[in-house]
Amino acid sequence: MLVAKGLSKRFGGLQALKDVSFEIRKGEIFGLIGPNGAGKTTLFNVMTALYIPESGSCLFNGVELTRLKPYQIAAQGMARTFQNIRLFASLTALENVMIGQHLRTKAGLWGAVTRNQATRAEEARTEARALELLNYVGIGHVANEVASSLSYGDQRRLEIARALATAPSLLALDEPAAGMNPSETVVLRALIEKIRDDGITVLLIEHDMKLVMNMCDRVLVLEYGQVLSYGQPHDVQHDPRVIEAYLGKGAAQDPLLHPPATPQNPSTHD
Numbered sequence: 001m002l003v004a005k006g007l008s009k010r011f012g013g014l015q016a017l018k019d020v021s022f023e024i025r026k027g028e029i030f031g032l033i034g035p036n037g038a039g040k041t042t043l044f045n046v047m048t049a050l051y052i053p054e055s056g057s058c059l060f061n062g063v064e065l066t067r068l069k070p071y072q073i074a075a076q077g078m079a080r081t082f083q084n085i086r087l088f089a090s091l092t093a094l095e096n097v098m099i100g101q102h103l104r105t106k107a108g109l110w111g112a113v114t115r116n117q118a119t120r121a122e123e124a125r126t127e128a129r130a131l132e133l134l135n136y137v138g139i140g141h142v143a144n145e146v147a148s149s150l151s152y153g154d155q156r157r158l159e160i161a162r163a164l165a166t167a168p169s170l171l172a173l174d175e176p177a178a179g180m181n182p183s184e185t186v187v188l189r190a191l192i193e194k195i196r197d198d199g200i201t202v203l204l205i206e207h208d209m210k211l212v213m214n215m216c217d218r219v220l221v222l223e224y225g226q227v228l229s230y231g232q233p234h235d236v237q238h239d240p241r242v243i244e245a246y247l248g249k250g251a252a253q254d255p256l257l258h259p260p261a262t263p264q265n266p267s268t269h270d
């Protein structure tokens with residue numbers, strides 16, 4: 001579905017991405033992790049055409065994303081949320097989602113001015129669909145409350161509803177669990193899995209290692225802008241380079257963290 005090859009991005013003297021290649025398969029939850037400053041957001045921004053890479057390509061369903069403008073990305077079927085919530089604070093939850101659907105509505109400027117029958121019918125459909133999406137992410141009961149008055153967890157779910165309003169085939173979530181308490185994270189996980197089960201591929205940038213390892217089908221780990229590890233969670237989690245990057249040098253060999261396998265004592269089992 002998405003094939004990135006040799007992506008590199010530099011900010012002045014800083015090489016934020018260096019020769020990054022990976023593939024996201026249709027229908028999976030793909031995790032992007034790495035320590036602070038590893039280049040995750042930069043990679044996200046390259047994929048969504050906010051940054052132009054110096055080299056490399058990123059094909060999404062055969063379309064070269066790096067040559068598009070940011071506003072053309074959603075039309076290709078990719079939607080994203082942001083690390084720092086970007087909602088229209090003074091609009092209601094419902095209105096925030098209706099704005100997200102703008103891309104898919106047909107009534108042009110003329111329709112908006114004359115408010116003809118077709119426009120009114122489309123508005124009604126847009127509103128009904130927005131409410132459906134709010135219910136889908138579990139916050140239908142706050143549809144008419146202004147976004148700024150919602151709890152943090154609900155604001156994050158509203159962001160997801162707004163992204164879904166563009167009817168994406170790939171949904172990219174930038175640290176959706178940031179600032180959430182453990183029970184909100186459990187609800188979020190169920191929502192992301194539901195989205196995947198409903199046929200939308202998910203790209204997840206996340207600091208919460210447990211969340212990533214438990215729910216992602218495959219994972220890409222970045223460090224200093226380069227691919228440190230790439231594969232299934234179990235393999236990535238046991239990759240000594242990943243352990244070292246997260247727990248510090250020498251940790252991969254630390255016998256306290258990884259005691260040698262000892263025979264099980266049968267008496268401890270039922």
Ligand SMILES: Nc1ncnc2c1ncn2[C@@H]1O[C@H](COP(=O)(O)OP(=O)(O)OP(=O)(O)O)[C@@H](O)[C@H]1O
Pocket residue numbers: 011014016034035036037038039040041042043
């Ligand atoms: N617009 C920019 N101008 C200059 N340097 C930047 C810019 N954006 C990112 N960087 C630098 O590029 C490197 C990678 O940053 P990036 O935000 O992509 O990392 P990250 O993995 O997303 O980190 P975090 O987990 O803290 O969000 C960092 O050293 C950062 O300071």
